[in-house]
Amino acid sequence: MKKLWILLCGAILFGALGIAGCAPEEARTSYAMTLEYDPASYTLEGEMTADVVNHTENALSELVFHLWPNAYREGAAHPPVTDLFSAAAYYDGESYGEIEVHHVEGATGFEVSGADETLLRLTLAQPLYPDEHVRVGMTFTVTLARINHRLGAGEHAVTFAHFYPVLCTGCEAEGEEHLFSALGEAFVSECADYSIAFTLPESYTVAHTGTGTRTAADGKATYTIAAEGVRDVALVASEQFSVAQGSADDVPVSYYYFDDAAPARTLDAAAESLSYFAQQFCLYEYPAYVVVQTDIPYGGAEYPMLSMIACDLHEGEIAPVVAHETAHQWWYAMVGSDPFCEPWQDEALAEYSAALFLDAHPAYGVSYTDCVSSAESAYRSFFSVWTQIADGEQTAMRRPLTAFSGEYEYRSVVYDKGLILFDRLDGLLGRERALAALRSYAKRCSGTIAAAEELIACFVSQGAYAEGVFDSFLAGTCVI
Numbered sequence: 001m002k003k004l005w006i007l008l009c010g011a012i013l014f015g016a017l018g019i020a021g022c023a024p025e026e027a028r029t030s031y032a033m034t035l036e037y038d039p040a041s042y043t044l045e046g047e048m049t050a051d052v053v054n055h056t057e058n059a060l061s062e063l064v065f066h067l068w069p070n071a072y073r074e075g076a077a078h079p080p081v082t083d084l085f086s087a088a089a090y091y092d093g094e095s096y097g098e099i100e101v102h103h104v105e106g107a108t109g110f111e112v113s114g115a116d117e118t119l120l121r122l123t124l125a126q127p128l129y130p131d132e133h134v135r136v137g138m139t140f141t142v143t144l145a146r147i148n149h150r151l152g153a154g155e156h157a158v159t160f161a162h163f164y165p166v167l168c169t170g171c172e173a174e175g176e177e178h179l180f181s182a183l184g185e186a187f188v189s190e191c192a193d194y195s196i197a198f199t200l201p202e203s204y205t206v207a208h209t210g211t212g213t214r215t216a217a218d219g220k221a222t223y224t225i226a227a228e229g230v231r232d233v234a235l236v237a238s239e240q241f242s243v244a245q246g247s248a249d250d251v252p253v254s255y256y257y258f259d260d261a262a263p264a265r266t267l268d269a270a271a272e273s274l275s276y277f278a279q280q281f282c283l284y285e286y287p288a289y290v291v292v293q294t295d296i297p298y299g300g301a302e303y304p305m306l307s308m309i310a311c312d313l314h315e316g317e318i319a320p321v322v323a324h325e326t327a328h329q330w331w332y333a334m335v336g337s338d339p340f341c342e343p344w345q346d347e348a349l350a351e352y353s354a355a356l357f358l359d360a361h362p363a364y365g366v367s368y369t370d371c372v373s374s375a376e377s378a379y380r381s382f383f384s385v386w387t388q389i390a391d392g393e394q395t396a397m398r399r400p401l402t403a404f405s406g407e408y409e410y411r412s413v414v415y416d417k418g419l420i421l422f423d424r425l426d427g428l429l430g431r432e433r434a435l436a437a438l439r440s441y442a443k444r445c446s447g448t449i450a451a452a453e454e455l456i457a458c459f460v461s462q463g464a465y466a467e468g469v470f471d472s473f474l475a476g477t478c479v480i
């Protein structure tokens with residue numbers, strides 16, 4: 001079954017090669033949304049118009065959108081949290097959320113389907129040929145669970161991520177359904193343009209993807225937001241936010257927090273890592289960057305122009321987590337990949353990038369060697385336990401999210417082993433060639449959903465033996 005999955009994912013990814021991620025502005029899909037959040041009922045009322053461009057090579061008779069909020073429903077087959085984080089996430093006991101689509105325009109009908117009803121299929125009146133546009137509209141209500149998570153009313157902040165119907169990528173719509181996964185991120189989407197009007201009580205402050213303005217009237221605040229060429233948008237609202245502001249190479253950098261003893265240091269980590277990665281890889285393409293403290297029960301989460309970090313991080317964890325999440329602006333936001341099929345591709349690169357940043361910034365007290373040593377010892381501990389308890393254990397990095405048994409295996413194989421992979425490449429090729437490979441990957445693949453083979457090819461072009469290193473780590477045959 002796992003082999004079949006891997007083959008399927010490979011096929012999906014090869015299909016993805018032909019997809020334009022950040023197409024020129026006139027050729028991008030655009031979303032316009034009017035949203036209003038009512039904290040008393042934990043509901044978000046939404047109206048959305050999507051001007052969809054067919055970037056596939058086929059005529060489409062239907063459009064498929066993800067309805068990720070339905071993963072938060074009672075009895076979901078693929079729930080949002082693992083047992084390990086369940087108690088921390090559901091701080092108020094059991095609580096559930098969902099999205100209900102009320103009305104659709106521009107289609108002859110719609111159907112909600114998928115394993116947890118996380119897909120919305122709109123039937124088009126006539127085929128949508130490659131590069132053609134079609135405009136569809138819909139109204140929806142999202143009910144938030146009281147949960148510390150990507151989407152939910154948390155203890156200190158309300159987090160809106162994956163909250164609206166978002167177009168499936170062409171490869172995914174034609175291939176295997178991406179299931180919500182409590183491990184990692186199942187989300188892959190093309191770059192698109194967004195214009196959003198988001199209204200909520202005036203007592204709230206909102207951190208968000210994009211740039212915009214805030215106006216207030218009659219006890220309500222409205223954020224008018226624009227974001228261009230982004231894969232997704234996330235909004236985080238809180239009545240308890242303080243804001244620290246700085247910049248990195250003329251890009252405004254903000255830090256929204258409600259519980260941080262040293263906010264200036266966290267802001268510095270955000271601005272310095274943004275600047276460092278821009279120097280090492282390629283320019284940061286967006287007009288602003290935000291790091292925001294949330295109640296999520298694990299390290300952090302990446303969105304275009306916005307990184308969430310957990311509020312329960314220890315002092316020494318904050319800079320490494322901020323650097324890791326900031327690196328995702330390159331390895332996820334600008335250079336896209338499919339983190340459901342190939343979760344190692346962006347996560348291992350974010351780990352390696354963070355280790356490079358920390359090494360160049362000794363004030364944070366963690367060296368590159370510290371990062372690699374700690375990954376090696378964590379991975380070896382995992383391996384010695386795993387070979388005793390797992391039946392037919394496998395340590396291949398290359399597998400989809402659904403092929404990991406839980407947090408421990410996922411963390412050890414994707415993050416720890418992933419950092420060790422790039423450290424071995426760094427050692428074999430030398431730092432300058434390793435960085436040249438990443439610059440080439442950023443240049444060639446920015447704006448696309450890159451297949452893992454694109455990344456591997458950039459390293460192989462710096463030294464043919466890199467291919468064997470990737471092969472042995474991805475297949476799980478190397479000895480660490």
Ligand SMILES: [Zn+2]
Pocket residue numbers: 302324325328346347350
């Ligand atoms: Zn990550």
